Amino acid sequence: MTARSQATAVGWLDAGAAQRLERRLESALREARRRGRATLVSVSCRLPGTGVDPSAVVAASRRPGDRWFCLEQPDRDRSALAALGEVLALEDSGPGRFASLAARWRRVAGAALADEPDGPSGGGLVAVGGFAFDPAGGASRTWSGFAPASLVVPELSLARRGDLTRLTVNVLVTADDTAEDAGGRIARRLRELREVPLPLLDPAPVGDFEVSSPLAPAHYEEAVARAVARIRNGEFQKVVLAREVEVHAPSAHDPAAVIGLLREAFPSSFVYAVGRGEATFTGATPELLVRREGQRATTVALAGSTRRSADPAVDDHLGEQLLRSDKDREENAIVARRIARALRPHSVWVTVAPEPVVVKVANIQHLAAPIRAQLTAPVDAVTLAGHLHPTPAVGAEPAAALSVIPALEGFDRGWYAGPVGWTDASGDGEFCVALRCALLRGRVGRCYAGCGIVRDSDPSAELAETEVKLQVMLPALAG
Numbered sequence: 235m236t237a238r239s240q241a242t243a244v245g246w247l248d249a250g251a252a253q254r255l256e257r258r259l260e261s262a263l264r265e266a267r268r269r270g271r272a273t274l275v276s277v278s279c280r281l282p283g284t285g286v287d288p289s290a291v292v293a294a295s296r297r298p299g300d301r302w303f304c305l306e307q308p309d310r311d312r313s314a315l316a317a318l319g320e321v322l323a324l325e326d327s328g329p330g331r332f333a334s335l336a337a338r339w340r341r342v343a344g345a346a347l348a349d350e351p352d353g354p355s356g357g358g359l360v361a362v363g364g365f366a367f368d369p370a371g372g373a374s375r376t377w378s379g380f381a382p383a384s385l386v387v388p389e390l391s392l393a394r395r396g397d398l399t400r401l402t403v404n405v406l407v408t409a410d411d412t413a414e415d416a417g418g419r420i421a422r423r424l425r426e427l428r429e430v431p432l433p434l435l436d437p438a439p440v441g442d443f444e445v446s447s448p449l450a451p452a453h454y455e456e457a458v459a460r461a462v463a464r465i466r467n468g469e470f471q472k473v474v475l476a477r478e479v480e481v482h483a484p485s486a487h488d489p490a491a492v493i494g495l496l497r498e499a500f501p502s503s504f505v506y507a508v509g510r511g512e513a514t515f516t517g518a519t520p521e522l523l524v525r526r527e528g529q530r531a532t533t534v535a536l537a538g539s540t541r542r543s544a545d546p547a548v549d550d551h552l553g554e555q556l557l558r559s560d561k562d563r564e565e566n567a568i569v570a571r572r573i574a575r576a577l578r579p580h581s582v583w584v585t586v587a588p589e590p591v592v593v594k595v596a597n598i599q600h601l602a603a604p605i606r607a608q609l610t611a612p613v614d615a616v617t618l619a620g621h622l623h624p625t626p627a628v629g630a631e632p633a634a635a636l637s638v639i640p641a642l643e644g645f646d647r648g649w650y651a652g653p654v655g656w657t658d659a660s661g662d663g664e665f666c667v668a669l670r671c672a673l674l675r676g677r678v679g680r681c682y683a684g685c686g687i688v689r690d691s692d693p694s695a696e697l698a699e700t701e702v703k704l705q706v707m708l709p710a711l712a713g
Contacts, residue, residue, distance in 0.1 A: 444482040541599070612661055672710075
């Protein structure tokens with residue numbers, strides 16, 4: 235059976251894509267044998283109909299131990315990108331990890347035999363994954379499998395925007411391959427794709443859930459008080475401090491069911507999942523780190539928060555109080571200034587909204603200042619993410635104060651508050667900030683939430699704010 239017939243036999247690739255795949259596999263084999271190194275082959279096609287759910291397909295079709303990825307923002311015209319499997323992994327650590335992965339991805343994408351990127355966003359050859367908060371983050375056993383910097387070229391990806399869904403398949407061809415073997419690997423993966431809805435959470439699980447904090451809540455209040463004292467002493471302006479809360483379930487947490495609940499409850503947020511072996515890092519974050527489209531870059535300063543209310547009048551009043559809060563406006567302005575300062579050396583112009591606005595998500599309200607930039611050159615999404623991360627919304631101001639975070643928090647953040655997202659062969663891409671999240675491994679879910687601490691922060695109020703933010707993940711994990 236030829237590579238073309240194998241690919242079309244399963245009904246996912248159309249005839250044109252299968253024909254391109256067959257030609258490229260032959261070309262890749264010649265190149266691999268001539269140069270003695272593997273060649274990446276990629277083809278894409280538009281899927282018929284409007285009913286494909288990328289995250290559901292990937293969640294249902296993963297093999298045990300598979301690497302997989304989902305990133306959705308349902309309210310943004312049903313935007314979704316989901317990826318499955320691995321043909322190539324790019325990983326690194328240290329302060330230069332963003333630049334290293336950006337350079338390696340440019341070489342990989344530049345040498346690939348691939349279709350040109352085509353709509354929707356992410357509809358072509360992509361690398362997906364994320365970065366730890368700290369250059370050496372994720373070193374603890376808790377974060378095993380999550381390298382400080384990790385981008386994966388998947389075996390297949392599904393990108394959706396509105397009613398348009400595009401499938402991309404990738405294969406790495408070596409000198410020892412045959413076209414039939416390489417095409418067979420793609421065909422096997424396509425045959426395993428299942429179009430079933432995301433599962434529902436068990437409404438009546440057997441057994442008890444246990445929610446506990448490895449460090450007592452009083453430890454967090456003490457950390458906030460110490461940070462405030464140092465801020466008032468002039469050591470730094472702001473620092474973000476986070477908490478870790480564990481959910482022990484009677485049976486293994488189901489990441490696919492958690493994704494389904496999160497995207498229904500938080501449609502305006504970025505709902506994400508990154509699977510590494512038996513562990514999944516998942517959450518629903520309102521914060522965009524950067525979106526790069528050609529020579530345009532978009533981001534947002536998101537800092538300053540308050541609760542929601544079921545009473546519309548009270549809810550509006552809380553939002554108005556937030557908008558007038560000197561403490562929260564200062565927190566937001568610190569973030570906006572740092573982001574603009576990081577973008578200016580790479581931009582023709584940078585615009586920051588003159589006044590923040592209130593952004594409401596399901597359980598919390600934030601101050602947000604949209605920021606746009608026209609790039610002087612097409613700086614790629616990974617490089618831009620490296621220039622911006624960590625913003626003071628998740629780190630510290632000035633950046634030299636980042637070193638106080640692990641000492642005050644007392645745990646390894648891993649990928650919490652790091653960038654999660656994707657980039658394509660042209661350097662476009664999108665990275666969100668991994669907040670309102672949990673690391674799921676078997677029966678244990680570790681949830682993370684933090685707050686920005688400035689000179690007027692009150693320890694008990696900041697602790698209460700973490701409880702509000704933890705309500706994104708706790709109901710999904712503890713029933």
